[in-house]
Amino acid sequence: MAKVSLQGVSKFYGKVQAVRKIDLEIIDKEFLVLVGPSGCGKSSSLRMIAGLEEIDEGIIKIGDKEMNNLEPRERNVSMVFQNYALYPHMTVEENLGFSLKIAGLAKKEIEERVHEAAGILDITEFLQRKPSQLSGGQRQRVAMGRAIVRRPDVFLFDEPLSNLDAKLRNQMRTEIKRLHQKVSTTIVYVTHDQVEAMTLADRIVIMKDGIIEQIGTPLDLFERPATKFVATFIGSPSMNMIKASIVKQNNELSMKTNDGIIVPVPKDKQNSVSEGQSISFGFRAEDIVPLKFGQKPSSAWEMKSSVNLAEPLGTETLIFTNFGEIEIVSRMFTPEQVKSNDVLDFALNLDRTYLFDENSGLAI
């Protein structure tokens, strides 16, 4: 019913092209997260869906209706802003009921719907307060309440949690997810925080420089990054990435780093690379393990390196060590004390090593 589709959509600010001909189909009732570094065009895309920015090129449809020339008020979307944008001169109740009042609904119905929304978000006791008398989390809830009270076809969230402190952010993240289950409406959610994207999304759209790098489920993106950018952007700590070129050794293709370290190309990639090709290879922190404290993977490449720094986090410990000249992170799940300057044997899991062409950035 309320699917959203973007077809070849572009946005220019003067000569700068913020969004470059993107195509995107958002399924009805889907929770879609647009994520990317600042300036990647994610907010512009959201604002074009809302009608707050002109669509310079392409078509945006909500349901089957073209939205290009409709005003924001005609699109039946609700937007939640980063700074909440609650009306400071109105009480919470008036804030929630404002859109219904503008729509000309009867007083009684407004009251009913406001109370219903307030109930969902647990803000009934604040209805008579002004926004300035609320805490950050409460304001955020009012902002969401104001969005759901209209029963829109699509919710648009523009970095709604970035003004909250870490603890509250986690809490509100859960609430947003719960809200989606309760109201089951299409949600387009913009964030620069990959953790938010991973935890909330049905599907994630990763953007960079105005184009879509990859669309997929959180696990898709994590397990099968299509580009080097996606690989380093998703996951925390970010994927270790090392530049290398392909060389032939003992009839087998290997990767030679700038420091001269030679690592064999994983077996399944032997036929996908050619000698002389510039590549980067990446591996996640958990895929390079200190042998002493972990299990050796079946297809392993080993190295000896000293610990620069260890960060014990309780369930896991991050070990910073060197791969040639480049610092990498290893994650171990054994609660053992590791000290700086300890020399350890590390095993790299070649089956979980990703290769990217250096020129195109695409996964090999």
Next chain:
Amino acid sequence: MNKKQINNILIWFSAIVLIILIMTPGLWVVLTAFRPQVDVMAKPAVWIPRNLNLIQFETMLFGGSEGSMGRSPIPVLSYLRNSLIISFTSTFIAVLVGTIGGYGFARHNFKHKNKYFLLIMLTRTIPGISLSLPIFIIFSKIGLIDTHIGIILVFVALNIPFTVWLTDGFFRQIPRAMSEVAMTDGCTKLQAFWHIELPLSRSGIASAGIFAFLISWNEYALVSNLARSTDSKTLTVGLMDFTAQFTINWPGMCALAVFIIIPALILTFMVQKHLVTGLTFGGVKG
């Protein structure tokens, strides 16, 4: 006594001297308004008032009584009417146009926006009095001398730049998201302005209005050229009615001055409240 105390005393002392310097002329005007001419003209000056009376005010408002100096009746009520009509109308127009202008500058992007803004502000650098001759010549050609409309036009032109500047600042303080959320909430642009942005900037608009009113109310130089009769003379210009060929009715003039100051004073207190209060944005972060 330590250094801090000495510092405090010095600060207080200079503050008091400064206040005396600023207040004395005003106080003198007020005192003079309630004094007999003899006391006013006395040499050496009589600093501590001996007998005060309301004769000047009676004369001014009710046409004089025995013993008052200003026997030639001065049409204060006509002047008051002119002042009120001119000040309120010009303020209303200036605030209306200026607010729209300020909103435009704050919210819309157009070519050469900064240049236009600068241009509008530059008009303020021209001393008003230097325009009096050209205005006089133009007005005399199109028959606007000695009319309310003429003077109102001048004041509107005088006040718009300031109003644009002030309201632009206030609108800029309101996050854009405020009107955007209103628009997704179902408002047209105008409704968003009317329901959200206007109420939020009302202290700015009120301040602009009060300033515009005070400028119109207190203006003397331009109006003294453009107003020729009781049809359009304002209270400030009326002050000159107290000068005769050889004499000046100082108490009378001061009484009228006091009469002019009172509304200005009340409004100034209102400005102060608005300026101090400022805007509190509970709706956004912070």
